[in-house]
Amino acid sequence: MTPALEGITVADFTQLKQGPLATQKLAEMGAEVIKIEPVHGEYQRGLRMGGELLEGEGPSFLSFNRSKRSVTLDLKSDEGHNIAMEIVESADVVIENFRPHVMDSLGLGYEDVTEVNPDVVYVSSSSYGPDGPRADEPGQDLLMQSMSGLPSIGGRGGDPPTPAPISVVDLHGAMLNAFHVMTALFHREQTGEGQKVDLNLMDAAIDLQIEEIFLQMNLDKEFERSEEGIAYKYLGAPYGIYETADGHVTISMNPIDDLVDVLDLTIDVEYDSSEAAYENRDQIKREIEAQTREWQTDELLETLLAEDVWVSEVKEYEDMVEDPQVEHNEIICDVEHPTVGEMTTVAPPVSMSKTPPEIKSAPPLLGEHNEEVLSELGYDASEYERLVEEGVMTEAGSTE
Known part of the structure; x- marks a missing residue:
């Protein structure tokens, strides 16, 4: 079967959870995702969860970066910037989640990219949006949960505000990213026009609570959290x-x-x-x-x-994971990783009769595809070796 997004190339500058999960979804629908990382690797490669790495690999990174190719570049160097521009020149989608104007400062902003690729779909997903009074403030899932009011409706009455125990804003933001990439690609298919797509975590956190905010803003009632643990602030027993x-x-x-x-x-x-x-x-x-x-x-x-x-x-x-319905649905699967070995993870959560998603490969080692991608751009092996020596790229699989 031909994957739905076969022929679509994504230049992925994202890091952490929200962006990488979005591009992982696109990759498993057939897109070619080139993950462009700093020479030391993106932050989650070294992030310990519960104080632990998995055979030297960041568990969180392994969750959100399968089915991609990894290229390491010093984007502040002239040659690193030039290689990045060669990648985005032929990309259908460019996606990043830095603070506003970081990509502009690197010469990789929307205006820069559209000079060489005018019909690109360019997605920026910041914390608060590209401008406004909070635009330059730091943003992260727990911060966004808090400022959006989410912890105020969780937990028991009398308890402190209680955040969600998983990164729900990042995960919802990832789905919004993937959905709006697809919408923009559909528009381009119809019109030939690319476009700039701006999303942000604050809006994702608020959108996530569309029902609760509606209730609070429109019903003339003061809602309290249940002291005995009714699981939803707005429902009665027995929930x-x-x-x-x-x-x-x-x-x-x-x-x-x-x-x-x-x-x-x-x-x-x-x-x-x-x-x-x-x-x-x-x-x-x-x-x-x-x-x-x-x-x-x-x-x-x-x-x-x-x-x-x-x-x-x-x-x-x-x-x-041993529940018979979970086993029947095959939602838990094993993936072979070159250093971790067999690891258990969550499979794509959808069945499609014509274009099913597929885990194409394990999460890439740092710079695993440097030489491969450079070759596709016309560079030879000696040029790759020189770029490694000069610190523009890293040796494939290096942890330094």
Whole structure:
């Protein structure tokens, strides 16, 4: 089958999570992604997670950079800049996520690139946008969660603001990047016109909360977090996680009467309207949980699922990967890496009958494709050796 993005070349100047995940998605739909890194490698190559590297490789880097080729360049050198311009000249997409004007200072901004590639799709994804009062401030997922209000709606009532435990803004930003690259490419296919695409993490953080912000801005009500851990600030009981005799289950949006019947509950507060289920949610949760604590998890799940109650077990990752549905969907897979060996990761999460995504290769070693890409640009082996000696590039696979 011909990949959907076969023939599309992406010059990828991104780093960290948001940009690299976006370009990984494009790569696995068939795009040729050339990851252009500084000579010492992008930051996540050396970022320890839980204080650990994986056989000398950054675990976070390994998560977000498969199916790409790596080229190292000193973009501040004349020759490094010239090679980068040769790469972007034939690229369909240029994508970067530096602070505003960094690419301009390197002579690789939108105006510079369109001089040699006028129909390019040029994507800039900054923290706050290209201009404005915060444009030069640092931005990162946790910072964006915080300024957007996200931690204020998580956790229990009385707790400090509680951020999401994963980089949800980066991940949502990555999806926005990939989506708008595709939209711009579709526009170019129709009109022949490239364009500049500006995205930013602050807007991604706010867009992520479209429902919650709408509720807060339009409903004349003061919403409080649940003291007993109802999982969503804007919903009533039973929505949340419940302790069992040997674990936990999640009970989603269900009529409380269903739980009363199945579990033979007696609830001493009103719950027969959505308003009452919200106002009395903490007491309702306490009374439901007093009953679920008497059940073994497997027995409770079997009983509730038989009555079509929306319920699931709360799993650890080690249990999740062995779930029969997870195995059936083949969403967890193994990839062979030249230094790490076999590593377990998450497969592309979609099935397509004509253009399925594919993991083409493991995350690249630093500068692994330097000589290969230079050869495609017309450089010979001796020129590559000279560029390495002069520090314009690094030796393929070097960790220095």
